[in-house]
Amino acid sequence: MVETARTREIVTRLFADVASGDLPGVLAALGEDIVFDLPGNEFNTVIPNLKTWHGKDGVIEAFRLRTLNTDVVEFEQREMIVEGARAFVLNYQKIVHRGTGMAVSFEFTMSLTVGEDGLIHEWRAFFDSAPEIALFRSDIQQRLVAAVRDRDEEAIRVLLRDGADPGHREESTGLTVLQIAAGLGHAAGVAALLAGGADVHGVDTNAGCTALHKAVQNGDLATVRTLVEAGAFVDAVAPTTGHTALMDALWYKWPDVVAYLLDAGAGVNLGTHYGFSMKEHFEFELNVNSLGKDKLLEAEKLLRARENDDERRISEQQLMAATSSGETEQVEKLLAAGAEVDARFPVRNGFNDLHTPLLVATRDGHLAIVRALLAAGADVNATEPTFGACPLHKAVYNGHADITAELVGAPGVNLDFQGATNGYTPLHDALWHGYDDCARILLQAGARTDLVGHDGKTPLDIATDVFDAGHPVFDLLRASAA
Template sequence: METESHDPREGLAPSTATVEDNRLLIEAVQKGDIKQVQRLLERGADVNFQEVEGGWTPLHNAVQHGREDVVDLLLRYGADPCRRKKNGATPFLVAGIVGNVTLLELFLSKGSHVNECDLNGFTAFMEAAVYGKVDALKFLYENGAEVNMRRKTKGDQKRVGKGGATALMDAAEHGHVEALKVLLAEMGADVNARDNMGRSALIHALLSSRHEHVETITRLLLHHGADVNIRGERGKTPLILAVEKKHLGLVQMLLEQEHIDINDTDSEGNTALLAAVQGRQERIARLLCHRGARVDCGNLVIIARRNYDISLAEFLLSHGAREDFPPPAEDWVPQNSCWGEALKHLHRIYRPMIGKLKIMIDEEYKIADTSEGGIYLGFYDGREAAVKRFLEGSEHALKEVSCLQNSRENCNLVTFYGTESHRDCLYVCLALCERTLEEHLAMHSRVAAEKVEDEFARSALLSVFKAVAELHLVGYAHQDLHPQNILIDSKNAVRLADFDKSIKHAGHPQAIESDLQALGRLVLYVVKMGDIPFEMLKVQNNEEVVQLHPDEEIQDLIHHLFSPGGSLQTQLHAMLGHPFFWSWESRYRTLQDLGNESDIKVRDTTSTILQKLARGPLERSRSFDRWTAVIDPDVMRKMNKFYEKNKNFYQDTVGDLLKFIRNLGAHINEKKYKKMKVIIGDPVQYFQNTFPDLIIYVYTKLQGTEYTRHFPQTQDLPKLQCDGAAAVESKPNGPV
C-alpha cells in the first residue's frame, strides 16, 4: 500500500475538535465508517488519541478490525505507526494477532522491528502462533522473526515463574495443529525448549483445556522428538498429566514411547499409578500395572478402598501392593544443615530407586549447574549424597570416576560412594558437603591476620596441598583447582572435589605445573579471605600475584609453587614442611630449640649455625635488625642481668635473639618474673607479632643443614583424618 507524500492536513482551518470528536473518531474506526473518520480528521480530531483504559489509538483499532483502507487514511493524517498501548503493544503486534500479512508488511516499512515485543514479552510471531495465523507466521519467519525466542518478562513476573514461553508452546497450548506443523517441520522450532516454570510445548499441550486436539498435538510433538519424561510445574511428567486429565488414549500413546519412565514421580513423590488410583481411574491403573508400574509407591490399596474401588483394591493386591504400606519417618533429621529442608522433603517422598540411589532431577534439589548434567541432592545407600549427573560414556565422567577410584585412600578428597546408571545417564555419588570455600570465606568477616593466627587458612590450605600432593603421587593432576571445587563438610573439614578435568600426568610435567600455578593463586585467595576474586588472580602473571601480599613467608611459599625445583611429582609433598604450615606454637618451639644449640649459647661465631644465620651486608632490612631496642626495656634489663658478671650482654644478632627466646621461655613462668610475664603476655604470640619475618629468615638460612632437625618435618605433621581437619603441631620442646 502506497501512502501520499504530502500531509492532507495542510491548508485546513485551525482545529475546532473536542474530546468528544476524539471519542467519535475511535467509534467511527471501529464501525469502519471511513467517511466519518475523514470528516473528523479534517475537523482536527487527534489521530493519535489514546483511550484512557487500554491506551488504544485509532490506528490500533483499525488494525484490529482489519481495515486496510482506514489504516492508510490514518497514516496519511499522521498516525504514529509505532505508538504503544498501555500493555506495550504496537499496531504491528496487533497485525500479528489478526494475521494480516499486508499490514505486517506495511508496518515493517514504517519502522517496526520484526522481533519487537510488548511489556509481557509477546512478539508478533508469538501472537500469530497464539491465534493460529499460519500465513502471518510464514511471512514473519521469512522476514527474520526469531522462532525460538523466549518470552521476556519484568523481574517481578520472572521471579514467580512467568515468561520464557516460545511460539511453539503457544501453538501447542491453544490447539493450532497447522501452526504447530509449520513451526516444527519448516521453521526448526525447538520441541524441548522450556519456559521459566520448566514447561515444554508437550507440557503446555497436556495442561491446556482449551482444545480438542490434544492427542493429535501430543503425537506430533512426540514424532518430532519431544522428551517424554520432561518435568513441568511441580515436577509433573507428561504421563502424570495425562492420568490427571483422565485421558486413556493419551496414557496409551505415552506408554508406547521407547524411553518412558513409568515410575517417575512429581515433586511430591506421586507416580502416575498413584494419581490413577487417587483419581478413581481403574482402567488407567490396570493399564499402568500391566505395563510394569511399581505398586510400592504409596497406600494404593487403602486409597482404593476408601474410594470404594473394591475391584481395583483386589487387583492391586494381586500385583503385590501392600495394605500396610509404611509411611516415611516424620522425625528424620538430616546431618547436613545447608540443604536440610530439601533433604527432608526428598527423604519423605516416594522415588523409584536407581540401584542404591534415591534421586529426583528437579530444581528444588539442584546443588549446582555443570557443563553436562548438574549436581543434585540424593541418598546413596541411605547416606546423604551429592550426585553428579553425566551422560553415559562422557569423557568428563570417565575422568571423574577414574581419578576417584584410584584415590580412595586420599582422605582429603570428597568421599566417593559409588556410581549408578539409568536411562543413558551416569550418576557419580559423593559425600554431601555444606558449602564451597568461596561461600565459606564470604560468610566470615576478615580478621587482622598480622595480629591473630589464621588457623583456618593454614589448615584449609594444608588439606588442599595434601590432597593435590597425593593425587600427584598416584599419577593424577587435578587441572581445575579453584574455590568452587574446594568444599567444607559438616565437620568443617576441607575436601577437594570435581575431578572431571583430571588427567594422568605421566610424561606431561606441564599438567603438574598447571596445578602448582593454581595452588599459588589459591594461597593468596585464602590468606586474603577472598578479597581478591580468584578469576582476577587467574589473569595476572606470576610476579604480580607474588607481589600482592606483603608477607615474606607467603611470598616465599607462592614463589616456590611458581618456580618448583627437583621432581615435580614429589615437589608439593616437600612443600608441606614450609613454615606457612607451622602453627605459631610450633614456630616458637622451633626458635627455642635452635636457641638451645650450644654454639648459639656460647656465641661461637666460627660455628656453622651462626655463620649461616649471619646477615649479609646487602640483605634488606628486617624487623629484628635492632631487636634489643624493640624488646621492652624492663624485660631487656632483667634478661641481661644473667650476664652482668662477664658483661656479655645480648647483641643485635640473630643468634642472640634465638638465645634470648630460649632463655625467656625457660624463666618467664617463674614467680619472680611475674612482671615480665605481664609485659610479654603469651610469648608465642609476642614473638610472632614482634618479629613476623624471623621464622622464614631462619628457615631459609638453615635449609640443607643439619639444623633442620629442629623444624617440624613433613612426616611429623599430623595426618588429616577423614572425620575432620587437624591443625599442624610441632614436636615438644627439649629440656632447659
C-alpha cells in the first residue's frame, strides 16, 4: 500500500514539472496505462483536449492540443489533501489566448491515484469549463471565415458545432460566411452553413446581393441548386442594380445556371434599376462581349425556349383564360371536361403569376365561377407568391362580400391565414380597406381578433385607424373577442 507521504511527494513533484513546462518530467511520473480524464461534454467541445486520454501518448497529445493557441502564464498549487495512494489537489492557473490576447483565470481540482510502482495511473480533473470556453471561442469567427475561404467543410462543421455564428459577417467585405462560401462555389460548405443555421435570405452590406447572386457569379451549379432548394428567392433583386440571379447568370455567361433558374421559375420580364429590361440588357451583353459569345447565344436559345414554353402553357390554360374573362359557362364546360382546377399560371411578371383560377376569380369578383371552382375541388387555401395571399385575402381586399360569404363556408377554409408580406389576416385586410360587410362575415364565421400583423396591429387597431369611433364594427369586434 502506498503511504500518504510518498503520494504527496510524487504528486507535488508532478505539478512542479507541470508548472515549469517540463513534459519529460511529467511523463516520467506516469504509468504506461495512465488514464488522463478531462471533463469533456457536448457543451465544451471548443476546448480541443477535453476527453479521456489513455497512455502516455494520449497525455502528450492532450498537452499539445492544450497549447496550440494558448499559453499558461500563471500556475499555482494551492491545496492538497492526501489519503494513502490518492491525492486531491486544488490548482490555479491563468491562460492567455495568443491570437486574441484574451486571458482567463480559474481554479480546478484534480484527483490522482499512485500505484505500488510509485507511478500515477489515474489522473482526473474537475472544473467549470465556462471561462475556457469563452477563451477558445474568442477567435472562433475568424477561424470560421478562414475555414470557409479554405473550403474546409469538416472545419466549418466543427466550428459551427463549437459555437461559431453561422450568420457572421466579414467586416472587410460586408459578406456573410454563407455568401463567401457561395461566391467560392463551395456547395458542401454552403450546405454545412445552412445546416448550422445560416440565413439563406441574408444580403451583403455593400451591394445588397444574396448568397444566390454570389453563387451565380461563380457559376457552380451545385451551389446554386443547394441555395434554391434551401428556399432562396430565385427573383431576389439586388437593391443597387436591380439584378436578379438570372440576370447575373446571363451576365457571367453560365448557360447551365441560366437553364436551371429558368426551370425554377425565374422571371424573364423584369428590369434593372438603371433602365434596361432583361431583354435589353441581354442585347447589350451580346454587343459588348467579344469573348464567350457562344455561351451568350446558348443562353439566348434557353430564354427563347422558356418564352415559347410559357406561351404554350398559357394557350393550354383555357380554364384560366375563361376565368379571367368571366366566362362562367366556358369554365363549367372545361371543368366538366377534366381541366386541372388548380393549374397555376406561368411566371410572366404579370398580375396572374403562379395564381390558380380560384385566386383570380376571387380577386376579380366572379362569384359564379368561384362556386364552380369550389364545387370542382379547388384549393380554398391556395396562396400566390407575390403577397402570400389566399383567396379570402383576394376577396375581402377588393370588397367582394358575396364571394367572402361563399369562401367562409367552404370545407377546410383557413379564416385566419396571415399573408407573407405584412402578416395580415383576411379580417385585417377587410378592415384596412374599409369593407365592414366583409369584416362582419368573417367575424360571424369565427375569425380570430387577437392575431397581429408585422406592424403589431390587431384587427381592432386597424379598425380604429379606419372607422369613426361609433361605427358598428367595433361592437362586433369586441363581441367576438369576448
